[in-house]
Amino acid sequence: MASTLIVGSVAFDTLHIAGTCHSKVLGGAATYASLAAAHFAPVQLVGVVGRDFPDSATQMLRARGIDLAGLEVADGETFHWEGRYSEDLSSRETLRTDLNVFADFKPKIPKAFQKAEFVMLGNIDPTLQMDVLDQMSKPSFVLADTMNLWIDIRHAELIKLCSRIDMLVLNDEEARQLTDQKNLVRAARALRELGPKYVIIKKGEHGALLFHGNDVFALPALPLENVVDPTGAGDTFAGALIGCLARANDVSGPSMRRAIVYGSVLASFCVEGISLQRLHEASPADVNARFEQFRKLTNF
Numbered sequence: 001m002a003s004t005l006i007v008g009s010v011a012f013d014t015l016h017i018a019g020t021c022h023s024k025v026l027g028g029a030a031t032y033a034s035l036a037a038a039h040f041a042p043v044q045l046v047g048v049v050g051r052d053f054p055d056s057a058t059q060m061l062r063a064r065g066i067d068l069a070g071l072e073v074a075d076g077e078t079f080h081w082e083g084r085y086s087e088d089l090s091s092r093e094t095l096r097t098d099l100n101v102f103a104d105f106k107p108k109i110p111k112a113f114q115k116a117e118f119v120m121l122g123n124i125d126p127t128l129q130m131d132v133l134d135q136m137s138k139p140s141f142v143l144a145d146t147m148n149l150w151i152d153i154r155h156a157e158l159i160k161l162c163s164r165i166d167m168l169v170l171n172d173e174e175a176r177q178l179t180d181q182k183n184l185v186r187a188a189r190a191l192r193e194l195g196p197k198y199v200i201i202k203k204g205e206h207g208a209l210l211f212h213g214n215d216v217f218a219l220p221a222l223p224l225e226n227v228v229d230p231t232g233a234g235d236t237f238a239g240a241l242i243g244c245l246a247r248a249n250d251v252s253g254p255s256m257r258r259a260i261v262y263g264s265v266l267a268s269f270c271v272e273g274i275s276l277q278r279l280h281e282a283s284p285a286d287v288n289a290r291f292e293q294f295r296k297l298t299n300f
């Protein structure tokens with residue numbers, strides 16, 4: 001089993017969902033991804049929080065075997081994001097982003113983490129994502145996530161990052177925006193021409209597509225009756241995927257497909273609870289039962 005390094009935001013989120021406000025619950029891309037990855041492999045988290053970050057949260061992450069030696073505690077307040085979801089939860093608007101200590105975040109990779117073989121560069125400035133890679137020895141697999149903000153304001157840097165990663169994970173809108181291609185198959189080809197051998201295009205409740213060589217793998221999302229909070233589903237998907245690859249220490253076809261299924265399994269738990277609640281509660285037996293549900297769903 002190889003180790004996994006995850007870099008990204010650790011946050012408080014204020015979520016407006018179905019008329020209820022969930023104020024300052026635990027969130028952040030790296031938090032979701034780490035908790036998901038920890039279901040499969042040892043995780044090393046790199047991020048920053050403020051002095052207001054509660055011990056209960058660090059204890060919960062540690063109890064999951066997540067190594068927090070790279071979680072810097074800086075003077076100031078923890079990153080805070082506030083969003084409101086549409087009634088059907090299919091879209092959301094950002095009401096507020098308080099970068100706080102995240103504004104000066106310069107990821108420092110502890111020496112003991114520099115040899116990690118599997119790396120997830122969560123959604124941060126691509127310049128910082130490249131700084132992280134500069135500090136690593138020689139990871140065998142690097143996955144990067146991104147968002148529309150960086151496509152807009154750090155386009156050239158994002159293109160440069162693409163030449164240094166193995167997998168790019170982004171949603172359909174972002175894939176179209178980054179490539180100027182409306183058709184997702186063409187967009188994926190254009191993205192792979194920038195460097196990553198693997199491109200995953202996420203389509204929210206409609207699942208995900210993996211493009212690799214001449215291969216396309218499509219996986220639906222599990223049809224769920226009880227969707228409560230979609231926050232962090234994408235990060236959870238990517239975290240579980242990298243954790244699963246690290247566990248197998250293998251990125252060949254069957255292992256990659258399995259990792260995508262586990263990514264979708266963990267994402268399905270993520271959306272069933274507010275914040276990280278359901279992701280935290282899911283047991284190995286729950287995870288395996290859902291893996292089997294996916295097998296039935298897609299077997300014909």
Ligand code: AMP
Pocket residue numbers: 009011012013026027028029081097123124230231232233234235236
């Ligand atoms: P997702 O739903 O997968 O897009 O991820 C949601 C998580 O991303 C939330 O928990 C937020 O705290 C975090 N987040 C929101 N905006 C940003 C940003 N600009 N940079 C880093 N993380 C963010």
